[in-house]
Amino acid sequence: MSVPLGKLVFFSSVATSGTCTLLYFLIQKMFSRASYYQLALEHLHSHAEALEALGTPLSVHYLQLTDKYNFEDIADAQLKIPVSGPKSEGHLYVSSSREGPFRRWNLQEVFLELRDGHRIPVFKPSEEGAAR
Template sequence: MRVSNSQLQQLTIFTTVVTGAGTGIMYFLLQKKFSESEYYRLALQELEACPVAMEKLGAPPLKVHNIHLMDRNNRVDQQTAQIKIPVTGSRTGGYLYTCSLRDPITNRWCLKEAALKLREGQTISLLKSSAAAARMQQITYRG
């Protein structure tokens, strides 16, 4: 049985469209899963509660962008969630670096480290602990 070139072209186009759509849907669903997670929400609440960071960004309005799924700073497993969230305000933007740990007893996430690194290079610790700020500095310089 012979298949014409035009049928092969149609099959190729169909396969490409279906694959592209599937990849796009999967990417969207992964982004949605991240944005609905407890560790993600805790980090954004901490940012919004820090008047210094919000003022430097020029927020409100605060715009939260999708995380880069291939970024090495974004690692999540059963006990630890380390993510880098891109954010912008009306003045500037930057990345919100966070590290959360899951409490084994309550099974809830607890934000351990959070720092906003602005485009200009300034880093603002969102948590009060200076030890946490020092650890966050190490994380921001590795990536």
């Protein structure tokens, strides 16, 4: 039994776009479950100046996977997380590192850059020791 070429192309394109969409959401979920991502958001939610600038409630949006700033390798990770609130919007920049595979991630720096270019430091490693 032969399938008309039009139907074959249509079903192939539906299957391909469905697979790409699923892969996109799985990669987003992988990043959002990473410890450095979660820690950065915890610092943002507890930072008074950042909350005042954005307003509450905060919304965290999907990463732009094609942005060159977003990457993870064995020892380093960087993210540019889009965030917004009722007052403003911007990106939460996260830098993290670890000593090797299967080691714990350590935040290096987290800062919020608002749409107007204003930067708010949210975390530096020296602050962690003072907070404990």
